[in-house]
Amino acid sequence: MTENAATTSPVPERRRFAFDLKAASPFIALAALILLGAVVNPDFLTVSNLTNVVTRSAFIAIIAVGATFVIASGGLDLSVGSMAAFTAGLMILTLNKLGGAETSTLLMAMGVALMVAAACGLFNGLVVTVGKIEPFIVTLGTMGIFRSLVIFLAAGGTITLRDSGMREMYRPLYFGSVMGIPIPVIAILLVAGLGALLLYKTPFGRHVVAVGSNEDVARYSGVPVSRVRLLTYVIQGICVGIAVLIYVPRLGSATPTTGLLWELQAITAVVIGGTALRGGVGRIWGTVAGAVILELVANIMVFSNFVSEYLVGAVQGSIIIIAMLVQRSLQRAR
Amino acid sequence: MKHTMLKSLAIAGLAVGLAGAAHAQEKKNVTIAVSIPAATHGWTGGAVYHAEEAAKRLQQTHPGLKVIVKTSPDGASQANALDDLMAQKIDALVVLPFNSDELTNPVREVKKRGTFITVVDRGLKDASIQDIYVAGNNPEFGRVAGKYFADTLKQGNVVVLRGIPTVIDDERVTNFEKALEGSGVKVIDKQYANWNRDDAFRVMQDYLSKHPKIDAVWASDDDMALGVLEAIRQAKREDIKFVLGGAGMKEMVKRVMDGDKMIPVNVSYPPALVATAMNVTAAHFYGNAPARGTYVLNAELITKDNAKNYYFPDSPF
Amino acid sequence: MSSVLEAREIGKSFGPVEVLRGIPLALQAGEVHAVIGENGAGKSTLMRILSGHLQPSAGSLAMDGQPLVFTGPVDAEKRGIVLVHQEILLAPDLTIAQNLFLGREMRRGLFVDDAAMNRIAAAKMAELGARLDPRMPVRELSIAQRQLVQIARALLAPHRVVIFDEPTATLSGVEAEALFLAIHQLKAKGVAVLYISHRLPEVKAIADRVTVLRDGRHVTTRDMAELDPAGMARLMVGRDMANLYPPRTPAPVAEPVLEARDIAVPGYVETASFALQKGEILGFAGLIGAGRTELFEAIVGLRPHRGEVRLEGRPVAFRDAARSMAAGIVYLSEDRKGKGLLLQQDLRVNLTLAALSRFARSGLVAESQEWAELDKAIAGFDIRARRKEMLAGQLSGGNQQKLLLAKMMLLEPRIVIIDEPTRGIDIGTKEQIYRFIAELAAQGRSIVVISSEMPELIGLCHRVIVMRAGRIAGEVTGDDIAEDPIMFLATGVHEEEVAEMAAGAP
Structure with missing residues (x-):
């Protein structure tokens, strides 16, 4: 128990511009990794490479923003990877069914994707809250369900966007850029910005943190615990939907391996970003940094000439653990 | 399909009495079970498709023949499925095992019941279990590709995308490199991309940033080749002369047929070999002579001229 | 004769804030030494230094006259100093015996010897007056029983000095009595006991010497014989504490605002009916487990129940706390740390959590307004916080209770239900909370005080309803509100036995 000093004034001052090392540490780790990359191979530090990496991290980053909500409220969603594949599959099938290369067709298919993903999230949320089942089990189940639905839709093969006109029209959503910034990067910034606003500045966001911090306290404070939990899963679904919108134009296809292990990457990004797995803390921008870190580590592996391809996984794992250790020691040093 | 079967058998250099119309009237009750991996990749997807097509056709041809096709998502479930x-009292089992180690014993158990065993693609640890072994030729798959690089490029820089660390991948890559020996073609980088389009896209993007001059890409698989092509297109790089995938995905075979400059050839490794195995197994029961032995479907270079033989528009793969 | 454990001019600062300065304390073998002081006086910090959890910033420690430095709590424990924490630090899913032996399990060969551990655990618990099945999981125990398990666990280690940090805060009279017996046995064995408590009569009864701290400084150390509870209170607060309770107001005229009829809470309350009047302070007395907490949790919608609740004559049925809050009823849980405050979040987040919608401006939380409200609450409720950004868990117990009060008052309730309003709180803060409750009633609000502290029910309430074993046993009003009739109703036992049982309690 901390005691008050005799000198405590009745209304203490607030430190307005305190430097929050905890929040900054994922970015410090990110900077350190970039430095490491530059040492490993000078070609690493080119605009085009770094742009590629950040652009590629878009799917995981956007999904992980949703995961930040779920995890901050004390939940977990293992189904995001399968959900992404399922949504992408349905979206492409919609495009193929409607045919043609009209803008309206594309918009309709995008709407379908967002709705499908939100519905998947809603389903997860309902089973967790109404069924009162551990989220780990629920989403492990839906992970299998969504995954086999994709395989079923693809009849084991690949779901490919057939209309080449549509393909060309849609393609810039991944490959295009506005004022030199790739569109997926803009999407990350938008989603994370909205996520941060929602989590930090709205009553709902406050409730998310409260539920994750201590469900009982939240309940005794009149917080609608079930509704808050439910909504976090819906938000997760919508984020998956947005990620799919920029995933589909990249390769124009969904396969049974689409989104494989994305759930683990998203959770890793969230944790690297400083969000506690037990809930109660959510760091949106840290999560984005975490997603970029993951992609960057894989990139550095390809760029390094001295790591045998057999050992890439080991080195990758070690770098992530070291990055976390550095972060933690930075936080403790305070 | 019958056409493919004929061809395969010819390649294998074995003459087997054909189960044809001549014997179709003979009503003999036989149950053949087919156990294959679930469709988690384009190629396995194709395998499932061909297995089901073959099952339909065989049951039509031979009244009294029952074919049960069962897919499993991993090795342990496959053992349970067996x-x-x-x-269900089966007379024959056609199995495409997930991996040799895990499934050798379960298949041995089936064999002990007196069941006729046909093994496809991945051989068992104990070769005495299998009555028939039908396989694609992985070393050949790598060698044919390597030879094409050596012959076409003469010299230059090549990057390689590997699949999932398995014996299959290892045999392919080792023999690819062996085939390049002595030529001026050099492998400047190789990384695993897990027979996955997204991973291939990522690895290729990084190759393009890392290496200023790449002459050709061996993607070693058609799924990966698609990811590679997209990365090249984005980077607008002109130095890459061609990309070679493999396994004969229908879209890729189509591009070879259409004379796409970036996809001049492909190497076959047909998922239809499951169907071949089923045909041979059925022939064992309904044919004139019992079938035994090893049938190797060679990996062949698919070129513009012969591509139409490898093109199945209805297959998902 | 040299002391077993001695603090020599101990000082402690957290950053720029000095929490302790120049504290001397010498513990003799075979004595019970009490340390008293208000919340924030530095008692807990001193305990943590003596038990190796904190390093002093100034001064030194000595054992048997030899100066030494503890490297940590494990080191201190190895030297025979054990601390019985105020907070419950047990694994809820393990059994009593498993908790007692956690980290020092008895073995027979390769396996743990459950039979022996269960036997010893049952014996140790019985020594503390608790006859419990050692195979019961701790989750199923009451807070008081958990506290006893914690004490038994500490006493299992070899010890020369035992430090109790408010051990009786959650215990009822009978349970506390058993603990005092255990302390006497320790003393007889020559163990030095350091005893921290807010309950001054209990300190008077059990301690040989007493050290008083105020605002992080040493006020005095005296023999117990020289002081009575009033004198101790004076030394702690630094002024006269004759009027702990606000002046009694006459009972309000009957104008029921809340009526409960035949409320039943499965497993806790069989049936209960009562009415709360406008402007009334209604006390609820009873032993732990009588069903008081559960009755009111049911009424505000936190527990499933049967029966009828009327609010100003209209029947209501709340499905959750949000609805009862909207109707003007708030419930402040006895479990401040588990159900009242988010210990890992800062003061602002805690303050506005229940009334958050009032701070929403076009969908966003108006932070500047929250900070302003925090300033108001800190001033209005006299919350002593070192920094405004500090976490609720870093506040002392009394300040946590003030923060919880401030949080619920933001809802501007008409009916306030406070469960154990002063548990674990020092006398100065108690006085503030009592005054505040009286003010609320004077404003025309209705208050329910659930308490196990008899004096506060007697000093504060217009009327006291007593519960026993899930039913309402009776009611005392006006001048009849006194210890004996309440205890009689609560226990159903003859008055003389009651007096005997309550002897240790204040």
């Missing part, structure tokens, strides 16, 4: 199939 137990279930055994309970």
Whole structure:
């Protein structure tokens, strides 16, 4: 128990511009990794490479923003990877069914994707809250369900966007850029910005943190615990939907391996970003940094000439653990 | 399909009495079980498709023949599936095992019941279990590709995308490199991309940033080749002369047929070999002579001229 | 004769804030030494230094006259100093015996010897007056029983000095009595006991010497014989504490605002009916487990129940706390740390959590307004916080209770239900909370005080309803509100036995 000093004034001052090392540490780790990359191979530090990496991290980053909500409220969603594949599959099938290369067709298919993903999230949320089942089990189940639905839709093969006109029209959503910034990067910034606003500045966001911090306290404070939990899963679904919108134009296809292990990457990004797995803390921008870190580590592996391809996984794992250790020691040093 | 079968058998250099119309009237009750991995990749997807097509056709040709096709998502479930199939009194088992180590013993159990065993693609640890072994030729798959690089490029820089660390991948890559020996073609980088389009896209993007001059890409798989092509297109790089995938995905075979400059050839490794195995197994029961032995479907270079023989528009793969 | 454990001019600062300065304390073998002081006086910090959890910033420690430095709590424990924490630090899913032996399990060969551990655990618990099945999981125990398990666990280690940090805060009279017996046995064995408590009569009864701290400084150390509870209170607060309770107001005229009829809470309350009047302070007395907390949790919608609740004559049925809050009823849980405050979040987040919608401006939380409200609450409720950004868990117990009060008052309730309003709170803060409750009633609000502290029910309430074993046993009003009739109703036992049982309690 901390005691008050005799000198405590009745209304203490607030430190307005305190430097929050905890929040900054994922970015410090990110900077350190970039430095490491530059040492490993000078070609690493080119605009085009770094742009590629950040652009590629878009799917995981956007999904992980949703995961930040779920995890901050004390939940977990293992189904995001399968959900992404399922949504992408349905979206492409919609495009193929409607045919043609009209803008309206594309918009309709995008709407379908967002709705499908939100519905998947809603389903997860309902089973967790109404069924009162551990989220780990629920989403492990839906992970299998969504995954086999994709395989079923693809009849084991690949779901490919057939209309080449549509393909060309849609393609810039991944490959295009506005004022030199790739569109997926803009999407990350938008989603994370909205996520941060929602989590930090709205009553709902406050409730998310409260539920994750201590469900009982939240309940005794009149917080609608079930509704808050439910909504976090819906938000997760919508984020998956947005990620799919920029995933589909990249390769124009969904396969049974689409989104494989994305759930683990998203959770890793969230944790690297400083969000506690037990809930109660959510760091949106840290999560984005975490997603970029993951992609960057894989990139550095390809760029390094001295790591045998057999050992890439080991080195990758070690770098992530070291990055976390550095972060933690930075936080403790305070 | 019958056409493919004929061809395969010819390649294998074995003459087997054909189960044809001549014997179709003879009503003999036979149950063949087919155990294959679930469709988690384009190629396995194709395998499932061909297995089901073959099942339909065989049951039409031979009244009294029952074919049960069972897919499993991993090795352990496949072993369980074998137990279930055994309970149904089967006369023959066609199995494409997930991996040799895990499934050798379960298949041996089936064999002990006197069941006729046909193994496809991945051989068992104990070769005495299998009555028939039908396989694609992985070393050949790598060698044919390597030879094409050596012959076409003469010299230059090549990057390689590997699949999932397995014996299959290893045999392919080792023989690819062996085929390049002595030529001026050099492998400047190789990384695993897990027979996955997204991973291939990522690895290729990084190759393009890392290496200023790449002459050709061996993607070693058509799924990966698609990811590679997209990365090249984005980077607008002109130095890459061609990309070679493999396994004969229909879209890729189509591009070879259409004379796409970036996709001049492909190497076959047909998922239809499951169908071949089923045909041979059926022939064992309905044909004139019992079938035994090893059937190797060679990996062949698919070129613009012969591509139409490898093109199945209805297959998902 | 040299002391077993001695603090020599101990000082402690957290950053720029000095929490302790120049504290001397010498513990003799075979004595019970009490340390008293208000919340924030530095008692807990001193305990943590003596038990190796904190390093002093100034001064030194000595054992048997030899100066030494503890490297940590494990080191201190190895030297025979054990601390019985105020907070419950047990694994809820393990059994009593498993908790007692956690980290020092008895073995027979390769396996743990459950039979022996269960036997010893049952014996140790019985020594503390608790006859419990050692195979019961701790989750199923009451807070008081958990506290006893914690004490038994500490006493299992070899010890020369035992430090109790408010051990009786959650215990009822009978349970506390058993603990005092255990302390006497320790003393007889020559163990030095350091005893921290807010309950001054209990300190008077049990301690040989007493050290008083105020605002992080040493006020005095005296023999117990020289002081009575009033004198101790004076030394702690630094002024006269004759009027702990606000002046009694006459009972309000009957104008029921809340009526409960035949409320039943499965497993806790069989049936209960009562009415709360406008402007009334209604006390609820009873032993732990009588069903008081559960009755009111049911009424505000936190527990499933049967029966009828009327609010100003209209029947209501709340499905959750949000609805009862909207109707003007708030419930402040006895479990401040588990159900009242988010210990890992800062003061602002805690303050506005229940009334958050009032701070929403076009969908966003108006932070500047929250900070302003925090300033108001800190001033209005006299919350002593070192920094405004500090976490609720870093506040002392009394300040946590003030923060919880401030949080619920933001809802501007008409009916306030406070469960154990002063548990674990020092006398100065108690006085503030009592005054505040009286003010609320004077404003025309209705208050329910659930308490196990008899004096506060007697000093504060217009009327006291007593519960026993899930039913309402009776009611005392006006001048009849006194210890004996309440205890009689609560226990159903003859008055003389009651007096005997309550002897240790204040």
